[in-house]
Amino acid sequence: MANTPTASRMPSDIPAQPTPEMEDVDAFRERARAWLAARMKPLPPGEWEIPNRDTDEGVQHARDLMAKLFDAGFSGICFPKEYGGQGLSVAHMRAWSEEAQRYEMPTKFNIPTLTILLPTLLDYGTEAQKQEHIPKTLRGEEMWVQFLSEPTGGSDLAGALTKATRDGDVYVLSGSKIWSSGAYRADYALCLCRTNWDVQKHRGLSVLLVKIHQPGIQVEQIRQINGSMEFCQEFFDDVPIPADQLVGEEDDGWTVVSRLLQHERSAVGNGSAFGVIMQLGARRTRGETTDPLVDITKQLGLGADPTTRQLVAEGRVLSLVQPALVDRVGTGIRAGKLPGPSSALMKLANATTGIARAELAVKIAGSAAAAWVEPGPASQQAGVFLSRQTAALAGGSNEIQRNIISERVLGMPREFAPDKDAAFKDVKRNTIPTRKP
Ligand SMILES: Cc1cc2nc3c(=O)[nH]c(=O)nc-3n(C[C@H](O)[C@H](O)[C@H](O)COP(=O)(O)OP(=O)(O)OC[C@H]3O[C@@H](n4cnc5c(N)ncnc54)[C@H](O)[C@@H]3O)c2cc1C
Structure with a gap:
């Protein structure tokens, strides 16, 4: 990788290790541990999220x-103090996450609000935008969503057709976005739109x-085959957006959105330190083994079966290698040794590991994954x-991550x-609706 470009440092490039003015990590860990034990509710055994995470309640x-x-x-452990965060390092975030992950935590805020959109705002927002939104979001008053994909296709992001036409001190927004997760109950969005049709598409x-x-x-909710209505489609019918709500420079949105996508790949690949806790890869803490593949094996009494043991071992290797890769790439990016687009490696590894482990789980569970036998991990695997x-x-x-890795x-x-x-x-392009057909 000797010839790869070095990423320049951005406001969201927080230090991996404490700087001298920061609290000692061990002292911070002790303080966090005591507060969590006194003030937060432990999660029920075997649960990793607050109950009913995706409901209004x-x-x-x-x-x-x-x-x-x-x-x-x-x-906001790693967000700057001037915007209501704690101004600490990734090492503090790891310590916090190890202590906090067995308690009820507002992880619903992680993706995309805290790990994707706020870091992008930190990098490219105006001072007024940061002062207005980051503290409120860290207090839970604002939830965010990203308006990127369009009905005409999501992979060719630079081909966006939603337009924003400058008219005095507003941009007039028209078009449509789709697959926006949870937009119906979110408060703000970062929206990619076209402001100039006379230049090449990225410009x-x-x-x-x-x-x-x-x-x-x-905002229209979309019902999925599994009953979920989290996805939304939005229609913009000549909406006046104040011009001071521009993030980054006019016509330079590709720079902003490229950075947003780096944050997204890092978040989806479990490498972001900006969440309420950091996803620590394999679900292991304080020496406990909580691998679902092991749980299924125990539930079905397959611990002595050599084929099952081989499948569990394959899954365990994957779940150890993936966080090691995330650590390696994340540290490389933060240290400026790897280019930002390397976050595609984390995202690709997360996706391929998840798919491989879902397939292993079904192989181990067999018919117990398809036909409800008794409550337990095996019967959850069909949904996964x-x-x-x-x-x-x-x-x-x-496919797009592979293109990024090869090219960038x-x-x-x-x-x-x-x-x-x-x-x-x-x-040549399609048209885009501005109202529900
Ligand atoms: C759980 C989930 C949450 C999401 N949340 C959001 C959200 O909050 N906000 C938002 O804006 N979007 C969101 N999306 C949409 C997501 O970003 C798009 O689904 C994704 O970018 C792909 O776009 P598409 O679905 O339009 O597929 P298309 O772009 O139509 O692609 C179709 C297929 O063609 C392949 N392909 C396309 N171009 C190339 C190429 N150049 N080389 C090789 N293969 C190619 C793709 O890999 C894919 O397999 C979400 C999607 C999911 C599944």
Whole structure:
């Protein structure tokens, strides 16, 4: 990797280790441990999330927990103090996460609010935007969502058709976004839109900070085959967005969104230190083994079966290698030794590991995964198996991650793009609705 470019440091590039003015990590850990034991509710045995995480009550509970963490000085461990965070290092975040992960935590805020959108705002927002939004979000008063994908396709992000036309001191927003997770109960979005049609497609984009619930914005929930209604489609019907809600420079939204995608890949790959806790890869803490593959094996009494033991071992290897890779790549990016797009490695590893382990779980569980036998880990595996591809799509598909790794990490030739040099107004494209058909 000797010829890879070195990423320049950004406000969200927080130190891996404590700097001299920070609290000692062990002292911080002790303080956190005592506060958690005194003030937070432990999760029920075997549970990793607060109950009903995706319901209205669960989300309100997460908002209340954020406020509680904020009041106690444990919200935004790695966010700068001037915006209400604790200004600490990744080492502090690890210590906090190890202590906090067995308690009720508002992890609903992790993706995309804390790990993707706030770090992007930290990097490219105006001082007024940061002062207005970061403290409120760290108190649980604001939840965020990303408006990137469009009905015409998500992989070709730079081909966005939603437009924002400058008119005096507002941008007039029109078009549609889709697959926005949880937009119906979120408060703000970062929205990628086209502000210039006379230049090449990557050069005419901008990012706007958009208040979601306002006249002219229609938010429609989409029902999935599993009954979930988290995905939304939004329609923008000439919505005036104040010009001071521009994030980054006009027509330079590609720079902003590229950084957002780095944060997203790092978050989805379990490498972000900006959440309420850091996902520590394999679910292990304080020496406990809580691997679902082991749990299924125990439930079905297959511990002595050699084939099952081989499958469990395969799964264990994957769940040890993946966090090691995340650590290695995350440290490399933070230290400026690896280019930012290397976060695609984390995301790809997370997706492929998740898919492989879901398949191993079904192989071990056999018919117990498909037919309900008794409550327990085996009967949960069919749902996990059916949803296993989500991580290979959300935040950019596996194919797109492989393209990024080959072109922007390994420096291989770029994929052919016939529209690369044309003005976007001359590129053949679909149309985009501004109201629900
Ligand atoms: C759980 C989940 C949550 C999501 N949350 C959000 C969200 O909050 N906000 C948001 O904006 N979007 C969100 N998305 C949408 C996601 O970003 C898109 O699904 C993704 O970018 C792919 O876009 P697409 O679905 O339009 O597929 P398409 O872009 O139509 O791609 C279809 C297929 O073609 C392949 N392909 C496309 N182009 C290439 C290429 N150049 N080279 C090789 N293969 C290619 C893709 O890999 C894919 O397999 C979410 C998706 C999921 C699954």
